[in-house]
Amino acid sequence: MNLQRARYLVAIADHLNFTRAAAELHVAQSALSQQIKVLERELGVILFDRRGPRISLTAPGIVAVREATFLLESADRAVERIRAAALGSEGELRIVHTRSWAGGAVALAVNQFRSKYPRIAITEHRGYTTRNTALATDGTVDIAVVRPPVDQPELTVRILDQERLLLAVPSGHPFSALDAVDRAQLADEQVVFWPRANGPGMYDAIVEIFWPTTAPNVVRREADDEQVLHAVAAGVGVAPMPAGRAATYRVPGVHMCEIEGPPQYLPVGVAFRADNSNLALRLFLDVVDQVVDTSLLVR
Template sequence: MNLQRARYLVAVADHLNFTRAAAELHVAQSALSQQIKVLEREIGVVLFDRRGPRISLTEPGIVAVREAKFLLESADRAIERIRASALGSEGELRIAHTRSWAGGAVALAVNEFRARYPKVAITEHRGYTARNTALATDGAVDIAVVRPPVDQSKLTVRILDRERLLLAVPSGHPFSTLEVVDLAQIANEPVVFWPRANGPGMYDAIVEMFWPTRAPNVVRREADDEQVLHAVAAGVGVAPMPAGRAATYRVPGVQMCEINCPPMYLTVGLAFRTDNPNLALRLFLEVVDEVVDPSLLVR
């Protein structure tokens, strides 16, 4: 798909009307319609359903529009990097961090990258794994820091780090006097959890580890780990908790316990599109290969 036909496709998809799309593009409607037909022949699928009074995208058409937008965004970013290079800059790396992790191998790689490539502008923000994955898939960020497993149909994921998974209990709870709790003991306990939509893969992995034979008795859902810990402190229930988050927040009234079984771990990874042409992304991945423990670099 060349850039011109990608722009034509996106314009028609935005308007679902060839006349209005042609007006926006300043081309004849017949020429626009012909270019879309050429694109359909090249790809070998029908992109628009033209049978009704109003055209609509087919299922392949929806995918084609998403890919066309990514192609156009990539081209725009390439132009920006070329112009930035002429001004003495070296481009930009966009990173979406996960809310449930800070520091560790990710921070090590970012800090080393900054030291090696000081002219590369790094734009960072923080969100949930599900949102970060969507941003990387759509090309809105170059790197998504995620809690695997995630949907890898469009993304490559590299595991960079891991941390222990513990059980947070209220300080007055019978478990609070124990350093180690058996899985069987928590089967019927009221549980505080965050919404599964934040990170479906991580949520399901935790449930499988802590409640392998039955669903957890979730009595309250809170927006994030900090609010979960405050609910635990209030005596609402117990909660699975990454060790790093527990250490970061240190909420009074919460005791952390280990589970009496082989150590439980959550992983942290980088998700990215291999077809992303950003040179800064490739340089960052090279830094990751050099500075992160090779035993954790699972591809």
């Protein structure tokens, strides 16, 4: 599998849509489809189930995406190290960001670190909290951006930011006419959610906030927040949604509601091994201490 086809495969798997993947990659959809067919012929397997209105990964496709992701990350690390050597860089900081968060205090700390230590190379990737914590635990990365709480005793977690939690409802839903929704009203609602395995701590925290006395009636699980919002727009159900993701995607047909009572927030943090000896990690944590005012976080 060459790098170009690996990138194509991962992009399609991220979106489960050839049109959006082609737009992200800046290639024609026909060319993208042709390259995937070539890859399927080379491997001798079918990677995507193209039946129905939406494509999905086959069992070989899931394995292929995992291997393609590893291949791309290895290639990216190699490129960064080569460039760092050419620039006379002193060290490397490896960061994996969470898919559900961008910007805020984490981005501020990274930008400040770049300015203060321009000779330290930074390699950045993204994934779900569960994968990120695994990478930090086994030493593949130095810093994992996560959605706490994290049940990983090998890791130290530092809270850096927070994000408002809202409720996404279809535009024609009765909730869309309310100033705020009572939690008791959610008991019988059909719910769209993402897989708990992506971030068990965050998932359980959301359930505790919205459904403190009964389990949510989850009727569909989607791979990420964007697909969750599209399912809400289609009238499948309501969904808890971080405000930042709702603002980023702005899916038509979705109305964002408040929940009655005090505003609810989801924390954002970084996880790392305390026994990691990388000097770049220590310098990054020093920058975090300087630029992030944790006293402003809601307790």
